[in-house]
Amino acid sequence: EDQVTQSPEALRLQEGESSSLNCSYTVSGLRGLFWYRQDPGKGPEFLFTLYSAGEEKEKERLKATLTKKESFLHITAPKPEDSATYLCAVKNQAGTALIFGKGTTLSVSS
Amino acid sequence: GAGVSQSPSNKVTEKGKDVELRCDPISGHTALYWYRQSLGQGLEFLIYFQGNSAPDKSGLPSDRFSAERTGGSVSTLTIQRTQQEDSAVYLCASSSAGDYNEQFFGPGTRLTVL
Numbered sequence: 198e199d200q201v202t203q204s205p206e207a208l209r210l211q212e213g214e215s216s217s218l219n220c221s222y223t224v225s226g227l228r229g230l231f232w233y234r235q236d237p238g239k240g241p242e243f244l245f246t247l248y249s250a251g252e253e254k255e256k257e258r259l260k261a262t263l264t265k266k267e268s269f270l271h272i273t274a275p276k277p278e279d280s281a282t283y284l285c286a287v288k289n290q291a292g293t294a295l296i297f298g299k300g301t302t303l304s305v306s307s
Numbered sequence: 308g309a310g311v312s313q314s315p316s317n318k319v320t321e322k323g324k325d326v327e328l329r330c331d332p333i334s335g336h337t338a339l340y341w342y343r344q345s346l347g348q349g350l351e352f353l354i355y356f357q358g359n360s361a362p363d364k365s366g367l368p369s370d371r372f373s374a375e376r377t378g379g380s381v382s383t384l385t386i387q388r389t390q391q392e393d394s395a396v397y398l399c400a401s402s403s404a405g406d407y408n409e410q411f412f413g414p415g416t417r418l419t420v421l
Contacts, residue, residue, distance in 0.1 A: 229407040240311075240398055240412035241350075248407060284350070292406050293363035294340065294352035 199224045199289050203298035210275055210305050218270040218301045220285030228288035230268050231295060232261050235282045244283075275305045309333065311413035313399050319419045320389055328384045328416045332401030339382050340402075340410060341374060345395040353397075356382060357404075389420045 200223045210216055222230065229248055233241035245254045247263040254261050258279065260271040270283055282302045286295040312331045320326050332339050341353040352366040356376045367373070371389075376382040386393055396417050400410040 229409075231409060233412075240400075240414045243409045243411060246407060246409050286350075288406065289352075291363060293355040294366065295342075295350075295410060296352070297350040299347075299349040 199287065199296045201285055201287055201296050201298035203283075203285050203301050205301060206299070207302045208304070210272075210303065212276055212305055212307045213274045215271070215273045215275070217272070218283055218303070220268040220270070220298055221266060222268070222285070222287050224287045224296070225290050228292055230263055231286045232268070232270055233284040233286065235284055235300070241284055272303070275303070277305050277307050279303060280305045311399055311401055311411055313397075313413040313416050315416060316414065317417045317419075319421065321421050322391060323388055325385065325387045326389055326418065328386075328397050328418070330382045330384070330399030330401075330413060332380060332382070332399070333411055334380075335403065336401035336411075337379065337404050338402045338408075338410075339376060340400045341382070341384050342398045342400065343395045344398055344415070348395075350398065353384070386418075389418075391420050394418055394420045 202221045204219045229246050232244040235241045245261045250265045258273050262269050282300040284300045286297045314329045339356040342350045344350050354374050355363040358379050359376050371387045374384045396415040398415045400412045402408045402410045
């Protein structure tokens with residue numbers, strides 16, 4: 198069964214304190230692993246697509262990496278504006294939908 | 308360019324009433340998806356359209372839920388005889404054709420059933 202598990206559920210950081218969010222997945226035939234950011238009351242905002250193990254992508258203070266079983270979202274020197282829920286997803290086996298994890302809610306205080 | 312738009316942004320209805328939720332995808336996107344986000348449940352897939360056809364309706368929770376897409380563009384999700392457990396945020400997304408293409412989401416419609 199296609200499945201995505203994210204940890205931790207919640208993460209509190211001080212401004213400048215780097216950390217990582219984890220996304221473990223089980224799917225037959227990976228068709229991309231997707232990271233989204235969601236602010237309260239808004240729809241998910243696309244961040245990255247990772248296609249194969251070993252791939253890395255960066256955007257500002259965020260860096261996403263992928264292995265055969267999990268993905269990490271590394272946050273370097275976070276700022277309060279990075280506070281949001283980060284969602285990880287994979288395409289289902291049929292390729293017709295995204296299977297989402299429950300997300301990690303990040304709070305960054307100054 | 309314009310992103311995915313949804314209307315209404317909020318809908319409050321009484322138990323037993325029917326509701327219609329609308330989605331306008333990004334122009335040129337052939338694929339359209341509906342998801343539901345409930346507190347503590349995460350995002351759940353409802354239905355997938357390719358053009359005007361819906362090859363995957365497996366996420367629709369009951370026969371009270373239906374959706375259509377016309378002209379390969381606008382989609383409407385209809386919930387008949389609403390129940391309190393239907394209260395959630397309904398999100399629409401669109402993408403261009405292709406397995407790996409990212410989905411772009413609208414702002415959602417918050418449905419509250421009293």
